[in-house]
Amino acid sequence: MTLGEREILGLAYLSFEVSDLAAWDRLLVETIGLERGKDAPDGALTYRLDENAARFFLKEGRADDLVALGFEVASDEALSRLLARLELANVRSKVLPGAPRFAETRMEILEPGGLPIELIAGADRLDPPKLPLVPGGFKTGDFGLGHIALRARSLEESRRFFEELLDFGLSDRIECELLGGYHVDIAFLHANRRHHTVALGEGLPKAIVHFMLETRTLEDLGRIYDRAFDHGVRVTKTLGQHPNDRMLGFYALTPSGIQFEIGHGGVEIDERRWEPSLYHEVSIFGHRSPRSYRDVHSR
Ligand SMILES: [Fe+2]
Structure with a gap:
């Protein structure tokens, strides 16, 4: 692999299942200074800190843990290359239906620890949020x-x-x-x-x-x-x-x-x-x- 060919661009979002949604909301908005985004189509609360439509997804549940993470891939072609490499190594992928993560393409694989990784191409981007508590913004x-x-x-x-x-x-x-x-x-x-x-x-x-x-x-x-x-x-x-x-x-x-x-x-x-x-x-x-x-x- 040489420079510039990496398919994964970086961490796109984190999805948590949490037992105390209200306390998480206070932490993310009032302490850290993020902005509440539009609720996801599946009802998850979302939070923004830059142009991306959502960077955190919270659903109520008992796991109190990260339940999925998203990596953004450079393009649909890059995603195909990545999936072909994974298939050769017997890592199964599946297409996730719908667009609850505000991204066009979404494939899921499991990493060896058992955590679902979602590979997305084409994340929705909006006007940047207003972050009065973090005026300099976040490095993303x-x-x-x-x-x-x-x-x-x-x-x-x-x-x-x-x-x-x-x-x-x-x-x-x-x-x-x-x-x-x-x-x-x-x-x-x-x-x-x-x-x-x-x-x-x-x-x-x-x-x-x-x-x-x-x-x-x-x-x-x-x-x-x-x-x-x-x-x-x-x-x-x-x-x-x-x-x-x-x-x-x-x-x-x-x-x-x-x-x-x-x-x-x-x-x-x-x-x-x-x-x-x-x-x-x-x-x-x-x-x-x-x-x-x-x-x-x-x-
Ligand atoms: Fe760290």
Whole structure:
């Protein structure tokens, strides 16, 4: 595979089944600052943060997990090429009827962890939304929606699927031991110039560990951070920086127990020069549990 031939452009959307729709709505609109979109034809609530008609789909249900994700493919021809490669590897695809995701073509495949991946060509685009709480907007466009950390049943099998079949590139890996003896072994994969669109790790309780949205300005990251505390959203990792994507960001909990990361300033991949590295720490600084500060200050 050479430069410019990648079929998948990036992450298009995330679809969650959640037990508390109202709390998710408050988080996405009032804390993170997204705009409610038109309800999807299947009744899902949708949320916008750029020209795409919808970037988040929420349906009420008990999974409290990611139930599907969408990757945007460059064209119908690119989709055919991709599906032919998948078929050769015995990965079945099926056509999804209707257009509940505001996209013309929609095929579904299953990744090795069992999560449905929808491959879409021709996503509907509208006038950009008004985002008064995030005036600088989010970094999307050619970089896709953001990134996601997914559960791999077998890291080796999932890496083969994403790298060899979907043509993601390896950005780097982090392998280390955290306090408490927790072994971290994560592979970071890119589909475009965003440092990673997908991160994969084993031994995780839900299909998704976290999703990340990147603000264009540092100020907007800071404002969302403030609002998380103001609105009682549980911040799980304070502002910090990862050694590999150099993203400055924080993590907090959604009402489904899945984390989200809001970041700013992640590095961009130039494939002509990029060499994957192995890192032995998750953070350069920060990413502390707020509880650790409380304990120190209440002594
Ligand atoms: Fe992340």
